[in-house]
Amino acid sequence: MKLRGLYAITDSQLLADGKLLPYVEAALDGGARLLQYRDKSDDDARRLREAEALRALCERYGATLIINDDAELAARLGVGVHLGQTDGSLSAARALLGRQAIVGATCHAQLELAEQAVREGASYIAFGRFFQSNTKPGAPAATLELLEQAHARFSQPIVAIGGVTLENAPELIARGASLVAVIHALFSASSAAEVAKRARAFSELFATP
Numbered sequence: 001m002k003l004r005g006l007y008a009i010t011d012s013q014l015l016a017d018g019k020l021l022p023y024v025e026a027a028l029d030g031g032a033r034l035l036q037y038r039d040k041s042d043d044d045a046r047r048l049r050e051a052e053a054l055r056a057l058c059e060r061y062g063a064t065l066i067i068n069d070d071a072e073l074a075a076r077l078g079v080g081v082h083l084g085q086t087d088g089s090l091s092a093a094r095a096l097l098g099r100q101a102i103v104g105a106t107c108h109a110q111l112e113l114a115e116q117a118v119r120e121g122a123s124y125i126a127f128g129r130f131f132q133s134n135t136k137p138g139a140p141a142a143t144l145e146l147l148e149q150a151h152a153r154f155s156q157p158i159v160a161i162g163g164v165t166l167e168n169a170p171e172l173i174a175r176g177a178s179l180v181a182v183i184h185a186l187f188s189a190s191s192a193a194e195v196a197k198r199a200r201a202f203s204e205l206f207a208t209p
């Protein structure tokens with residue numbers, strides 16, 4: 001599977017009040033290729049229910065669901081996982097989920113973390129945050145130069161995250177990002193129709209000339 005395009009990430013605040021499914025469906029309709037379910041609560045029953053609903057939506061749109069932080073939930077659903085530096089072992093997740101699963105890794109702004117992630121079987125390596133992030137303002141900063149270095153060094157797909165907007169995404173793609181991961185610039189919209197419009201605009205940035 002080619003990992004390229006818009007990587008939409010859910011947000012519990014922005015998608016509260018019944019917006020989760022309609023807004024995610026709009027993002028998928030607009031062309032998002034990967035969808036990450038990112039929910040930091042410990043309500044396991046709701047998390048399972050929501051993740052199952054998102055898996056059904058992803059299947060309908062030919063997109064891929066990734067669960068943030070929780071390899072066990074990913075295994076239960078038969079989908080991929082994204083792990084940060086304190087979210088558990090990448091190799092254990094790879095062993096649990098199998099060779100075909102997408103296992104993504106946060107590498108902040110460090111090529112050494114990416115080397116390690118690739119050794120442990122990561123499917124993609126994620127760097128960030130590249131710009132000021134509404135969602136995670138305290139995330140360590142990464143530079144466009146780092147992105148170029150990562151692009152030159154690794155054959156794995158590179159995800160750029162953190163403050164990505166329609167205005168700054170082109171320079172990330174030009175410097176080697178295969179996927180742009182977006183929360184606020186996608187899901188802060190005031191309607192599902194606006195989410196679909198934004199998703200379509202992000203997706204069009206990846207169209208081959």
Ligand SMILES: Cc1ncc(COP(=O)(O)OP(=O)(O)O)c(N)n1
Pocket residue numbers: 036038068069082083084085086087104105106126127159161181
């Ligand atoms: C695609 C992608 N990249 C980075 C992150 C951040 O992961 P992490 O550092 O574990 O932080 P949390 O998202 O868990 O708060 C991500 N989720 N997705």
Ligand SMILES: Cc1nc(C(=O)O)sc1CCOP(=O)(O)O
Pocket residue numbers: 106108127128129130132133134135136139140161162163164181182183184185
């Ligand atoms: C979840 C997350 N991780 C980051 C990192 O740098 O690792 S930045 C981030 C938030 C991304 O949301 P927004 O598109 O609203 O900035």
Ligand SMILES: [Mg+2]
Pocket residue numbers: 068069082083084085087
């Ligand atoms: Mg995490």
